[in-house]
Amino acid sequence: MQLQVMNSPFNQEQVELLNRLLPTLTESQQIWLSGYIAAFNRTPSSAPTGIIGVNQQAASVAIEAVPAVAQPVISKEVTVLFGSQTGNGQRLAKDLSGKLQAQGFQVSLSSMSDFKPNGLKKISNLLLVVSTHGDGDPPDNALPFYEFLHSKRAPQLEDLSYSVLALGDSSYEFFCKTGKDFDERLKELGGKQITPRVDCDLDYDEPAAEWFGNVVGNLLSETMKLSALVSEVTQAVENGLTAEGSGYSRTSPFGAEVLENLNLNGRGSSRETRHIELSLEGSNLQYEPGDSLGVYPENSPVLVDTLISTLGWNPEEPVAVNKTGDVRPLREALLRNFEITVLTKPLLEQAVKLSSNIQLKQLLEPAREQELRAYIKERDLLDLVQDYSPWEGSAADFVAILRKLPARLYSIASSSKANPDEVHLTIRTVRYAAHGRDRHGVCSVQLAERIQPGDTLPIYIHQNPNFKLPANPDAPIIMIGPGTGVAPFRAFVEERNEIGAAGKSWLFYGDQHFLTDFLYQLEWQKWLEKGALTRMDVAFSRDTAQKVYVQHRMLEKSRELYQWLEEGAYVYVCGDEKNMAHDVHAALATILEREGGMSSEQALAYLVDLQQQKRYQRDVY
Template identity: 50%
Template sequence: MNLSVSNSPFDTEQATQLNQIIQNLTADQKVWLSGYLTAQQVTTGQEIEEPQQVAEYVLNSEAVNDRHITVLYGSETGNAQSLAEIFADRLVEHNYTVKLSAMDEFKPKELKKVEDIFVITATHGEGDPPDNALTFYEFIHSRKSPKLENVRFSVLALGDESYDQFCQTGKDFDSRLAELGGERLADRQDCDLDFDDPAEQWMNANIELINQSSGHQQVTSTETVQSAKEKRYSKSNPYQAEVLENINLNGRGSNKEVRHVELLLDNYGESFEPGDCVVVVPQNDPEIVSLLIETLGWDTQLEIPINDNGDPLPLENALQDHFEITKLTKPLLQKAAELFENTELIAQVEDESWIKQFIEGRDLIDLLTAFPPSDFQPETLHKLLRKLPPREYSIASSYKATPDEVHITVGAVRYETHERERAGVCSVQLAERVQPGDTIPIYLKKNPNFKFPFDETTPVIMIGPGTGVAPFRSYLQEREELGLTGNTWLFFGEQYFTTDFLYQTEWQAWLKDETLSKLDVAFSRDTDDKVYVQHRIAEHSELFYQWLTDGASLYVCGDEKNMAKDVHETIRYVLEQEGGMSETDAEAYLTQMKKDKRYQRDVY
C-alpha cells in the first residue's frame, strides 16, 4: 500500500518522497528501517512493537496488488506533476502499488521491469519535451529502449492548442510506447489549458479498465481533480489578495510600462521559494466585452451556459470572467466554421496556411466581423470558446524577507494591429484597472524545474532581461536574508539605461554588500549598434567559460522566441571558442547541464 494524503498523516510531497524511498528498499533494509523508527519512539507505558512485525506489515501490504503501476510525469511548470500526484493517490485508494516519479528521476533500465505505466506530460515551446522529461524521452526513442510486449500504458498530454505542435510530447510518447509493443489502456487524452475535466475522464477510464482486468472492486472516490486541487488555493478556489503597491518601474519617456505589484498574503497558509510563480485569475477588459456583445447583437443580461453541465450566467459576466475572447486558435476557427454556417469560412479553414495567417493578432470580434454567422445561437457559445486561462508571473520577492507579501513584475502589453488597439488581458488589467486597496484572485504555484542552490560554493549565473529578472530579485533577497555572499553573476538587458533599468538601486546595493558579485547590463537603444545580453556574454566569454568549468549553475528567464534561443547559441559559442569543442560536443555539454539541473530555464 502506498502512502497518500488520504491514508496517512503526511502531505503530498512527504508521501511521494517516502513512497519513492520505500519502493527502492530491499526486504532487509525495510526490516532495519522499521526497527530504527520503532527505537526512536517515546513510549508511554506500552511495549515497543517488534521491528519484524512492523516490517512484515509493510512487505505483506504489497501482496494484495496484482500488478505494479508506474506513474511518470514530465512537467515544465508543475501542472503535470500535480495531476500525477492526484492520479497516484487515486490508484492507492484502489489498493494498487504505485511508483510515482519525475521522468528525470526514473532509471531507464527500470523500464523493462514495469507492468502498467502511465505517462502524464506537458509539451514545452514548439513541441519540445519539458527539461525534466528530456533524458527519458531520448532513451525511449533510442535503440536502447526495451520491448514492452507485456506492458500496458496510457498517456495524458498537456498543451496549449494555440501552438502548432499541440501536445506533441504526449503524442510522441503514446506512439513510441505502442511501437515498442505496449498495450494501450485508455486512449491518449490531449488537454488544452483548461485540463481538469478531461484529466478527470482519463483517470476514471484507466482506473475502470485496470479494475476490470484485475478483478478489483470499484472504490467510490468523492474527490475529483478539481476538489483535490481545492484543498489548496487554485483557479477554482483562488485567494483574494489585497494590492499593497502598484508602481510603474519605468522612467518618464520610456517605451515600456513595467509594473511592480505587491500583494498581501495574510494567512495564506503556504510558503514559496525563489523560482515559484503567482498565478493571477484575470478578467477581460469591460470595453472589449461591450464591443463583442454589440457585434453579436445579443442582450447583455441574456443567460447563457458556460459549460455542458453548469448553471447559466448573464452574458456579460460569462464573457468578462470565463471565456477567452482576445485570441484565435486553429481549433476555434474550425469550430466557428461549423457553428457559424458561413460558407466562405468553411472554404477557408481547409487551408492551413490561411488559418495561420488569419489568427495572428486577431480576436473574436475580428472573426465575427470578417465572417458574420448566419445562424449562431447564444446557447452554443460555450462550444466555440475555451476558458480564459490564468496568467503566471515569476515571484520577485523572498518569503524569508517578506512572508506576508508576494511581489510580481509585469510588463504591460499594448500594440496595434488590423486597425485596432490591442492589450494584454492580465497585464493591462493590472496596469490600468487595479489600484492599491483592490483585491485580485490569485494562487501560488510551485515551479519544480527552476530551483536555486543556497550555498556559497556553487557559482550562479543569472540571465534575465526585462521582466525576466523577477526570479533573480527573489533569489538575491533570499540570499541576503541567509547572509550568503559571492559567486553570483547577473546579466540584465533593456532598452534605455535612464528609463528602463529595473530595480537598479537594489542591484547596486547587493553589489556593495557582495550578495551579488558581478553585474553586466545591456541597453539596446543607447548605442547605434543594438547590444543585448548575449553580446555581453560573448564579451566575457573567457570568464563565463571559467565559471561553467568551476561548476556554475546557469539560469535563464524571459522571452523564449528570441532571447532564450540567442542566449543558448551564444553559450554554445563560448564552449566552442574557449573550450575547443565542436558544435555537437558543445550542445551535448549543455544537454548534460540540463540533465544535471545546472542549466534551468523559465521561458515564455
C-alpha cells in the same frame, strides 16, 4: 436533474463532485451504487430510497449480487514519468501516483530526466504525463528520454501497457505534440494502450481527472473498478473536500489586495512595466523563489460590450459557465469566465457549425491550412464574428464553444522571507496594433489601466520545482534574465541576502535603454554594495549603434563564466524562449567549445548533463 445545494443535504463542493459523477454512471452502476450505500449504512431502515431513481428493492438485489467492499487480489507495479517545464505535469503525476498507491499499487514516480531508459524493458505499466513547450518541443527534463525513445537504441516493448496524458495550449500550432509523439512512438515499439491518450488544453482539470479515472479503472481488476470509484467519492463526500483540498488553489483562488502598482520605466520609455505588490495576509499561502503566481484576469469591458452589440445579444441573458450548471449574466460571463482574445483552430471548427458563411467553411478546408494559420494569428473573437457573419444560434450556443479564460502565470519577484505576507510581480504591459485595430494584453492592460491599490485580484501560487535555488547556499549561481525575465532573480538575490548565503552570484541583465529601462536599478546597486550580488553585466540594446544583448556579454566574459561552471555554478535562464533562450543556449555551447576545448557534440552533452544535475534550469515562455 442536477443536484443543487437547495434541493439536497449536500454542501456546494459535495454537489459539484456528485454532479460530475452521476451523469457518467450506467444503469447497472447506479443500481450497484445504491446497493453499496445501503450496505454501507448497514441497517435496512436507513437504506436510501430513490437514490438516482433506484428503489430499495433494487438496492437489496444489488447488495446480494455484489460484495459491499472488494479488495484487490494482488498489487501491481506502475511507473509514472513526467516531463514538465512549469510544474503542472509534475503535480498531476504526483496526484495520480497518490491515487494509485491508495489502491494498493506499487508506484515508481520520476521525472523523465531522472529515469534510466535502459530499464524500459522491465516495466509492465507505464504512465506518461508530459507537456509541450514552445513550437512543439519537449520540456527540458523530457528531452533525454524523448531522444532515446526516438533513437535506434529504443527496444521493442511488446509487453508494455501504457497511457499518455498530454498538456498543451490549443492556440499553438503544435498542440500537445510531445504527448502525441510519445504515444505514437510507444505504439510503434509494440506497446498497448491502457486507455487512449487525452490531450488537455489550458483548462486541464476535467479531462485530466477523466483520464485518471480511466487509468485507475483499467488497471484495477473488474471487481475493483466501481468499488474504487465509489470509495473515493464516498470519502470525498464524507470529508466535504474537493481533490484540491481546503486551501486556496488554482480552482479556489484567493482574493489578494493590491498594495502597490507602479510603473518602473522612466519618462520617455516606449515600454511600461508594472511593479505589483499584493497582500497574502490571512491566506496561509506559501511560496519559494522560482515559483509563479497565477492571476485570473478580466477581459476588456470595451471588447465585451462591442462583441455583445455586434451580435445583438442581451447582456443580461443567463448562460452556463461550467458543466455543473452554474449560470451568470452573459456580460459577466464574457468578462470573467471565457477567453475572447485568442482564436484557435478547434474554436473555428466549432464556430463553423453556428455560421452559414460559406467562406468560413472554405477556410477550414485542409488545403488552406497555411491561410487558416495566418488568419488566426493576432485576431480575436470580435474579428471572427465581424468577418464571417451571419451567425445562427443563441448566445448560450456561442458561449458553449468558448474555452475558459485561463489564469496568467507570472514569475514571483520577491522573497517571502524578506516580505512576509506579500508577493511581488514584474509585468510588462502588452499593447500593439494588428489588422486595423489596437490590441491589448488581457491581464497586463487590466493591471496597468483598471487596477488600483485597494482592489483585489484572484490569485494562487503555482509551485515550480524545476526552477529552484541550490539547496546549498554556498553554491555559486549565474542568472540570465533580460527585461521582465529578471523578476525571479530579484527573488533569488533577495532570498540569498536574507539568509546570508555565502555563494557567489552573477547577473546578466538587458533591456532597451539604460536611462529609462533599467528595472530595479537601485536595488541591484544596493545588493552589489552589500555583497548579496557578486557581479552584474548589463546590455542595453538601443544605446549602441550595434545592438548588444545578454548573450554578447556572456561571450565577452567567456573565460570567467567557464571557470564558474567548473566550480559548480548553477545556471538560470528566464525570459523569451523563441529568441533569447535559444541564443543564450547557443552562447553557453560556444563558451564550452572555446574555453573547454570541446567539440560541438561534447558541449551539447555537457549542457544536457548540467540539466540532469539540475544545474541548468530555465523558466522560459
